Amino acid sequence: MGLFPQRFVEDLKQHADIVTVIQDYVSLRKTGATYKGLCPFHGEKTPSFHVNRDKGFFHCFGCGVGGDVFKFLELHEKIGFQEAVKQLAQRFGVPVPELEQSDEQRAGAQERETLLKIHEVAAAWFTEQLASAPAARVRALVADRDVSPATASAVGLGWAPPQRDALKKALLGQGFSQAMLLRAGLVVQRDDGSVIDRFRNRLMIPICRDSGSVIAFGGRALDADQQPKYLNSPETPIYSKGRTLYGLNLSKTAIRQGGFAVLVEGYFDFAQVYQAGVQPVVASCGTALTTQQAQQLRRFTGKVVLSFDPDAAGQAAAAKSCEMLVEEGFEVNVATLPAGEDPDMFVRKHGRDAYSERLRRSQPYLEYMLDRTAAGFDLRTGEGRASFVDAALPILDRIPDRTRQELFVKEVAGRAGVSEDAIWPRAKKAVTSRLHSPSTSQLPGLNQVTKAEKGLIWLLIHQPEQALVALAALAPADLEGLASSSVLDLARKLNDDKKFSPSVLLEQLSMAEAQLVTGIASEGEAHAHDPAECARILTRRRYERERTTIQREIDRLQQQPNGSGPEEVEALLTRKMELIRKIEGLR
Ligand SMILES: [Zn+2]
DSSP: OOOOOOOHHHHHHSSSHHHHHHHSOOOEOOOTTTEEEEOOSSSSSOOEEEETTTTTTTEEETTTEOOHHHHHHHHTOOOOOOHHHHHHHHTTTTTOOOOOOOOOHHHHHHHHHHHHHHHHHHHHHHHHHHSSGGGHHHHHHHHHHHOOOHHHHHHEEEEEEESSSHHHHHHHHHHHHHHHHHHHOOOEEEETTTEEEOOOOOEEEEEEEETTTEEEEEEEEEEOOOOOEEOOOOOOOOOOOOGGGTHHHHHHHHHEEEEETEEESSSSHHHHHTTTOSEEEEOOSSSSHHHHHHHHHHOOOOOEEEEEOHHHHHHHHHHHHHHHHEEEEEEEEOOOTTTTHHHHHHHHHHHHHHHHHHHHHHHEEEHHHHHHHTTTTTTSSSSHHHHHHHHHHHHHHOOOSSHHHHHHHHHHHHHHHHOHHGGGGOHHHHHHHHHHHHOOOOOOTTSSSHHHHHHHHHHHSSSSHHHHHHHSSSSSHTTTTTTTTHHHHHHHOOOOOOOOOHHHHHSSHHHHHHHHHHHHHHHTTTTTOHHHHHHOOOHHHHHHHHHHHHHHHHHHHOOOTTOOOHHHHHHHHHHHHHHHHHHTTOO
């Protein structure tokens, strides 16, 4: 996919007045320097949706969404950046430059389009087969699993009949080539050269992009001896298993409105939970969640409630998915179900309310992990408590940020009836890894964004010249681990490349980052501080973080029985004194 030239995008932004655009959807009233209206992204009765015409951004103080004119269209129309640009260009009569594409890119785009078309036709054909007379047994089976006709139609269930090449014939009849059918993975070539349908005698579940286009299928076996139980489309130019979250096309709006997503494992878990009216739900489909899937989800929410099978495999997948989500900066809760019941079964057996109650009672991830760990030991005995602490330490090592590590240690100490100081020195990896590699995976909104950071961000939008000077003077380490580091880093980089403007910054931010920035920028003069002072505070904080880390390391070394060299401690003490001097110098 080619890119639009930056000049054109900037030019378009000049024309596409944000108030005019948003007024198509929201009735806005001018109050002071900004425009106000009822937020189109969440239900409200008093307006908390603000539009700043001069700076070209919107922000809702109710639900937190914010961004520039492109982000508004992306969110409201559920389209991508490119599409938003095209729509605005058309509306304001700005000619769209030809996207530069090589022949290869053009051919690739053409192929992907054909593959999408094939999937669309195949999905419709499977649905038709499910409605046909020979499929009565399959429909009975679906009804037997308590999937209503409405749900079956929402998820697009279909049936692949048992004949060896019924789909192939149908698609060839529509004018698609056999080569493209092979490329789509809907037919397979056998050793004898014959080409037959991949899916035969299976209940077909279409897998979609979040835009709704079908890109692959899952096929569930219908006979007891049929293997495998689930057969999936292979990876194709339009489908990558690790990048696709099942059901997002149906649930993305509910996820954004609800502010969280329930993550289940299978197609039927999804169908049942969705049917029960818990609509912000997605399924990982089998394996533990991947980073790319997490990033897909991140566009809609930063909070996930895991609802996996309580069996051992389910729990292991849950633990793995949890860790990855926490590392990606998600807030994660875990909902547990009684032994032997997956969400599908639970909802069918106990109903919607009982399931909602389980979700309400879901535990924060760390608490859940601790409960699981503690369950294995008798905390009434000294030995049991010691073993519990041993078992909890590896969890501590995986927690990405300082604040949550501290909460965790407090909790472990409380349960084991020991002091926190007895635990810290043993958390070797957690502490030393902090020395060398500060956490990089922190995202806005999770850590507290400090006043100094807010000051710089406010100034970046309203008085960028001074803010950029102060920002350029900071060392990269000063920004590491800050809640707003990704935003400040981007501003620095744009400035280095001589490309910075508040509007370019807003355009390049992720959804979560844009919310953070527009939220701060919408707050009157509250954050109009001296930028140099903000920068000084950030540098001082970094020295203070280093000092704390070094102190812990010193404590640890001194507590080791066969003491490591006093030289090592000596060097750390010297470094600590240096830091204290620097900190004093910045007060
Ligand atoms: Zn809102």
